Amino acid sequence: xxxxxxxxPALRPEDAQERHTLSVLVDxxxxxxxxxxxxxxxxxxxxxxxxxxxTEHERGLSRITIVTTGxxxxxxxxxxxxxxxxxxxxxxxxTADKRDAIERELALVKVRGRGEERLEALRLAQAFEAxxxxxxxxxxxxxxxxGTADIERFVKLMASxxxxxxxxxxxxxxxxxxxxx
Amino acid sequence: MSAGTxxxxxxxxxxxxxxxxxxxxKDHGVDTIFGYPGGAVLPIYDEIFQQDFVRxxxxxxxxxxxxxxxxxxRSTGRCxxxxxxSGPGATNAVTALTDAMMDSIPLVCITGQVPTHLIGNDAxxxxxxxxxTRPCTKHNWLVRRVEDLPRIxxxxxxxxTTGRPGPVVVDVPKDVQIAMGVYDPPRGTRHKTYxxxxxxxxxxxRQAVALMKAASRPILYTGGGLINAGPxxxxxxxxxxxxxxxPVTSTLMGLGALPASHPQWLGMLGxxxxxxxxxxxxxxxxxxxxxxRFDDRITGRVDAxxxxxxxxxxxxxxSSINKNVKVDLxxxxxxxxxxxxxxxxxxxxxxxxxxRLKPWWDDIAKWRAKDSLGxxxxxxTIMPQEAxxxxxxxxxxxxxxxxxxxxxxxxxxxxxxxxxxxxxWMTSGGLGTMGYGMPAAIGAxxxxxxxxxxxxAGDASIQMNIQELSTAVQYELPVKIFILNNQYMGMVRxxxxxxxxxxxxxxxxxxxxxxxxxxxxxxxxGMQVTDPARLSDAILEMIEHKGPVLMDCRVxxxxxxxxxxPSGKAHNEILLAAEDDVEAEAVEHALDDAGAxxx
Numbered sequence: 001x002x003x004x005x006x007x008x009p010a011l012r013p014e015d016a017q018e019r020h021t022l023s024v025l026v027d028x029x030x031x032x033x034x035x036x037x038x039x040x041x042x043x044x045x046x047x048x049x050x051x052x053x054x055t056e057h058e059r060g061l062s063r064i065t066i067v068t069t070g071x072x073x074x075x076x077x078x079x080x081x082x083x084x085x086x087x088x089x090x091x092x093x094x095t096a097d098k099r100d101a102i103e104r105e106l107a108l109v110k111v112r113g114r115g116e117e118r119l120e121a122l123r124l125a126q127a128f129e130a131x132x133x134x135x136x137x138x139x140x141x142x143x144x145x146x147g148t149a150d151i152e153r154f155v156k157l158m159a160s161x162x163x164x165x166x167x168x169x170x171x172x173x174x175x176x177x178x179x180x181x
Numbered sequence: 182m183s184a185g186t187x188x189x190x191x192x193x194x195x196x197x198x199x200x201x202x203x204x205x206x207k208d209h210g211v212d213t214i215f216g217y218p219g220g221a222v223l224p225i226y227d228e229i230f231q232q233d234f235v236r237x238x239x240x241x242x243x244x245x246x247x248x249x250x251x252x253x254x255r256s257t258g259r260c261x262x263x264x265x266x267s268g269p270g271a272t273n274a275v276t277a278l279t280d281a282m283m284d285s286i287p288l289v290c291i292t293g294q295v296p297t298h299l300i301g302n303d304a305x306x307x308x309x310x311x312x313x314t315r316p317c318t319k320h321n322w323l324v325r326r327v328e329d330l331p332r333i334x335x336x337x338x339x340x341x342t343t344g345r346p347g348p349v350v351v352d353v354p355k356d357v358q359i360a361m362g363v364y365d366p367p368r369g370t371r372h373k374t375y376x377x378x379x380x381x382x383x384x385x386x387r388q389a390v391a392l393m394k395a396a397s398r399p400i401l402y403t404g405g406g407l408i409n410a411g412p413x414x415x416x417x418x419x420x421x422x423x424x425x426x427x428p429v430t431s432t433l434m435g436l437g438a439l440p441a442s443h444p445q446w447l448g449m450l451g452x453x454x455x456x457x458x459x460x461x462x463x464x465x466x467x468x469x470x471x472x473x474r475f476d477d478r479i480t481g482r483v484d485a486x487x488x489x490x491x492x493x494x495x496x497x498x499x500s501s502i503n504k505n506v507k508v509d510l511x512x513x514x515x516x517x518x519x520x521x522x523x524x525x526x527x528x529x530x531x532x533x534x535x536x537r538l539k540p541w542w543d544d545i546a547k548w549r550a551k552d553s554l555g556x557x558x559x560x561x562t563i564m565p566q567e568a569x570x571x572x573x574x575x576x577x578x579x580x581x582x583x584x585x586x587x588x589x590x591x592x593x594x595x596x597x598x599x600x601x602x603x604x605x606w607m608t609s610g611g612l613g614t615m616g617y618g619m620p621a622a623i624g625a626x627x628x629x630x631x632x633x634x635x636x637x638a639g640d641a642s643i644q645m646n647i648q649e650l651s652t653a654v655q656y657e658l659p660v661k662i663f664i665l666n667n668q669y670m671g672m673v674r675x676x677x678x679x680x681x682x683x684x685x686x687x688x689x690x691x692x693x694x695x696x697x698x699x700x701x702x703x704x705x706x707g708m709q710v711t712d713p714a715r716l717s718d719a720i721l722e723m724i725e726h727k728g729p730v731l732m733d734c735r736v737x738x739x740x741x742x743x744x745x746x747p748s749g750k751a752h753n754e755i756l757l758a759a760e761d762d763v764e765a766e767a768v769e770h771a772l773d774d775a776g777a778x779x780x
Contacts, residue, residue, distance in 0.1 A: 027374060030323065035315060042316050073503055080500035086320040086340060086375045 015071035019048065020095040021103060021173045022079065023181050027087040028054050028062040035085050036064055045078050046070060049105070049148075051170040061089070065173050092181030094173050103173040107151045108133075109142045113162030121161040128154045139164075198327045198358040199224040202291060205334035206235050208366050211262050213238060213253065213627055215246035219266025220306060221293030224358040238627060238656060241648035243270050245620040247277020248646070251286045252624025255607045256582055258411055260287040260342050261624070267293045268306030271352075272313065276614060278348045279317040283611025284434060285409055287346035289337050290318075296356040297325055310352045319347030320375075324354070327362035335367040343370070344377025345498040346409055377497060381514030386522040388510055389469070389493050393523075394533055396467035398490075398541045399427045402450065402479075405434030405610065406472020406496060407516045408603045414517035415603040418471070419443070421520050424527055426535045428545055430458035432473050433595055434610040441599030447545065448554075451479040452746050453592040456553035456755060457545055459744070462487050463752035464544065470494045472516040475505040476611070477748075477780075485751035495519045553744045553757055554596050563713045565590065565665045565736040569597040572635065572663060575720050577601075580632045582625045584608065586618040586642030589671035589742045594637045616645025619662055623649060626658040633661070633724060640666040640690050640733075650703040653729045661723050662731045664696060667738045675741050680777045700731035711735040749776030 026032045033052055040047050049067040054060075068078060075093070082091045094101035109130070111121045118138075125132060125142045128150070134141035144154050148171060155166055175181055196204070202225055206214065215238045218226045229237050240246040243265045250261030261281075265274050271292045281288040295304040311323045320340050322333045333351055341349045393399060401422065407414050415438045422429050422445050429439045430450040439446050448455035450462055462468065468490045473479065475494075480486040483505060492508040494501070495516060502511040512519055527533070556566045569590075583598055584607040585591040591608055600606050607625060609617040622636035643664050653660050673688040700707030706726055710719035710733075723730045743758040 031311060031315065034312070038316055073507065077500065077504055080502070084498065084500050086372075089374050 015073065017069050018072060018075060018095070019067065019069050020075050020093055021101060021171065022066045022068065022082070023092045023094055023173060024064040024066065024082055025089040025092075025181075026062050026064060026085075027089065028060045029087050032062070032085075032087045033064070035087070036066070036082065039081055039085065040066075040068075040078075043077075043081065045074065049170040051105075051172055065171055067171050090181065092175075094175060094181070100176045101173050102176060103147055103171050104145055105148060105151055105169050105171045106143065106145045107155065107166055107168045109144060109155060109158055109163065110139060110165040111142070111158055111162040112139045112164045114138055117161050121158065124154075124157050124161065130154065194363050195361050196364055197224065197228075198324075198330050198353060198360055198362065199228045201327070201330050201362070201364045202334065202353070202358075203228045203232055203235060204364050205331060205338075205367075206262065209260070209335075209338045211260070212236060214262040214264050215240055215249040215253070215624065216264030217241075217243050217246060217266065217270060219268075219270050219293065221267035221295060221355050222264060222270075222291075222358075224355065225264065225291070225293070225353075237264075238623075238652065240620070241651050242646065243273035244276050244616065245623075245646050245649045245652065247274050247281070247288070247290070248614075248617050248620035249624035249627070249649075249652075250288050250290075251277065251281055251284075251617075252584060252607050252621030253628045254286050254288060254624075255408075255621070256604050256625040257628045258604060260289055260338060262289045262291070264291045265293070266306065267295055267310065268308045270306075271308055271310040271350075275313060275317060276612075278314055278350065280609050280612040280614045280617065281348035282317050282319065284609065285346050285405060286348065287341040288348035289341050290314075290348060290350045292350055292352045293358070294323065294352045294354040297354045298356070300354065310350065314350045317348070318350050319345075321350035321352065323352045324357050327357050327360035330357060330362065331365045336372065338367075339370055339372060340375055344375075344379075345406070378499075378513050379497070379515045379518060381495070381512045381519040381522060383522065385510060385512040386519065386526055389512060390523055390526045390530055392467055392491060392493060392510065393425060393427075393469065393527070394530065397537050398464060398466040398544075399425070399538070400447075400461050400465040400468055401425075401427050401429045402431070402462065402468055402470045402473055403429065403435045403438050404432040404471070404473025406474075407431075407435055407438045408472075410472060410497075410516035412603060414438070414472075414515075414520065417517055417520040417524060420524055424524060425533070426538055427469070428461055428542070430454070430461065432476070432479055432610070433608060435473060436595060436606045437600030437603045440601040442601060447549075449595050451476075452481070452748075453596065453742055453744065454746075455596075456551045456744055456757065457548035459746065459752040459755050460548045461545055465490045468492045470496075470508070471520065472496060474501045477505070480505060481746045481754075482749055482751045487752070551757065553755075556740075556758060558713070559737060561713070563711065563716055563734060563736045565593050565667065565740055566597055567713065568663075568665055568716065568734050568736055569593045569637065571716050572637070572720055573598045575717070575724060576633060576635065579724075580629075581605065582607070582622070582629060582632055582634045584618045584621040584625060584634070584636045586636075586638045586645075587613045587615045588639045588642060588673075589667075589675065589740075590637055590639045590642075590665040592672075592742045593665070598637075615639075615642035619643065619653075619660070620646055620649050622660045622662070623653055623656075623658055626653075626660050627656070630658075634659075635661045635663055638662055638664045639671060640664055640668060640693055640696075641670040644694075647699070650700070650705050650729070650731070654704045658729060659727060660729050662729070663720075663723070664731070664733050665736050666693070666696070666733050667736050667740065668693060669738060671740075672742065674739075678741070679747060696731055696733035706730045707733070709733040709735065747776055748779035
């Protein structure tokens with residue numbers, strides 16, 4: 001019967017949404033990122049942040065760091081579905097079991113202005129330990145590194161002193177201590 | 182363009198990519214492939230021409246090739262193989278690939294591609310095959326260098342046939358087919374990332390047995406995974422059923438795993454399942470799901486699904502666990518291995534008081550007494566259920582394989598045809614692909630040339646791949662196509678009656694062809710039967726005919742398929758056949774608005 005596909009009713013509406021950071025080790029083969037992204041869009045999962053880069057050149061491995069939100073049941077689904085993809089080596093949930101993971105992202109922030117506004121931008125940048133990596137008589141580009149909340153605070157402040165453009169890397173994450181994922 | 186190779190090169194173990202494909206097919210035991218030639222696969226077809234160990238079945242549309250490969254795979258337990266050209270060849274294969282993905286059918290699809298230097302240039306008959314087929318395959322590969330071709334072909338067979346089976350695509354550009362390289366035969370089966378888990382954990386098995394021994398209202402709910410686990414799994418299911426005394430039900434895909442004549446068989450469950458199967462699912466205190474996936478056609482309303490039961494889920498695919506329904510005890514592994522362990526631990530584990538199940542079987546007996554599949558015969562008109570029953574009556578003692586299309590006839594076939602063995606029933610369960618039946622029957626007939634293969638079809642769905650009649654004639658395949666012709670897309674009409682004020686928007690089969698003449702035009706025997714008194718003889722004549730037959734069986738037009746759990750309802754809200762179902766108030770108001778939004 002050729003009928004449209006419906007959306008299943010919410011399974012456990014009482015389940016709270018959780019934010020999880022997943023670290024996915026994959027073979028660096030063509031199309032692997034498309035597989036991961038296609039899985040998220042095809043099954044209606046959220047992507048809050050996604051970072052991907054080759055991490056071990058000799059072994060041809062890349063690490064994809066994904067921040068996603070969902071109920072615990074959906075988060076488990078996401079991990080199982082990711083693990084099912086043929087080029088995926090491992091899926092580690094850096095948020096599960098109160099694992100203490102370090103999360104960082106980097107932002108490049110461009111502000112434009114003159115006079116007092118410009119000085120204030122520079123002072124705020126210093127307070128956030130942002131590096132000034134480009135300057136003209138009427139602009140700065142700052143580089144700031146930190147957790148997502150830090151970056152967001154910085155960007156918000158810059159908005160009132162001449163923010164014109166932001167570029168962010170998305171989150172890179174790793175566990176503390178000697179264990180590997 | 183020739184892919185011919187000098188003798189010297191062959192002696193050095195060098196060969197063209199096209200030759201490697203044929204070598205790999207041979208090494209993986211493939212004796213039959215289904216395909217359609219075109220510009221981007223001509224080197225492969227040239228190699229096919231020059232050998233005789235792989236038989237190529239020429240189809241009339243690439244979708245047909247896919248469903249034939251599925252029918253071949255499902256009826257043999259082996260991997261189906263199809264070969265199509267680039268562009269439209271690949272896009273036409275997409276429906277069959279998706280079908281195989283949804284029903285976990287092992288399928289290797291080799292597609293031609295434009296030469297590597299033209300990829301991305303919008304060349305003639307170019308499409309992004311790996312991009313298009315990524316979500317509808319278990320995995321796919323674009324082969325950019327001939328050096329990679331042997332490894333990828335072996336990986337393709339390994340991925341398609343192991344773990345939870347599924348379709349894979351190997352996209353081979355034409356220059357790679359022509360390029361020369363060294364062919365490595367398959368060695369070993371380990372893959373660096375893909376390692377499906379086969380052996381279940383014993384701790385889970387012991388817990389399962391403890392739960393099963395303590396249960397007083399248990400049920401075994403089985404699915405297509407059990408068929409995929411091979412004939413041994415079906416044998417073990419019978420052993421498990423005999424040992425435990427538990428009632429058994431199954432999904433559409435799992436029919437035949439337990440013989441329909443088995444006293445503990447409750448019939449199919451789900452949207453059009455029997456009253457006893459659905460009520461037993463609703464009222465059980467322990468559900469043991471083996472190789473099924475709690476599909477929405479099975480569960481109905483999820484939050485009212487089997488509210489009082491603990492649930493054990495045995496599945497080879499971890500992503501099936503807790504996808505739709507939260508279970509209490511997941512066991513990851515092959516169904517046969519898990520059942521083998523359960524049977525062993527059960528026997529070691531002290532006696533089981535079977536008398537504990539007596540009240541449960543008493544309840545089931547009451548539900549069975551409802552005779553939920555009962556229907557009224559009508560003088561002068563063939564009832565669709567009657568047609569299937571008659572077909573079953575005349576074929577059950579024969580070596581028979583049955584395929585279907587999708588719709589009411591499919592559900593009636595599932596309800597009224599009793600399967601005694603696995604791999605005898607081929608139907609499109611997950612995707613619900615109209616037009617699946619006839620090509621699947623052709624695939625099954627190729628695999629079992631001396632068996633009786635019957636395709637039960639509808640008047641609408643048969644027209645979706647009618648061109649494959651020509652394939653049946655070319656290869657002298659005596660498939661019997663049994664059309665339940667009610668002049669409607671019956672299931673669409675039934676839903677319109679339930680959900681949409683009985684307004685038959687575009688569900689009437691206007692301008693139906695004369696199926697007898699159509700059959701004759703293809704060189705197939707055409708038959709028509711309209712009179713119930715003639716039905717039995719007509720079916721016998723169809724079966725006895727040596728060649729293919731297309732039977733136009735005219736049945737009552739407005740019959741609804743019952744029982745039915747309307748979308749969004751729970752198992753205990755199942756609708757049974759009304760006295761005069763066309764006018765039944767219950768049918769017209771079966772669904773609230775929320776249910777009407779579901780499929």
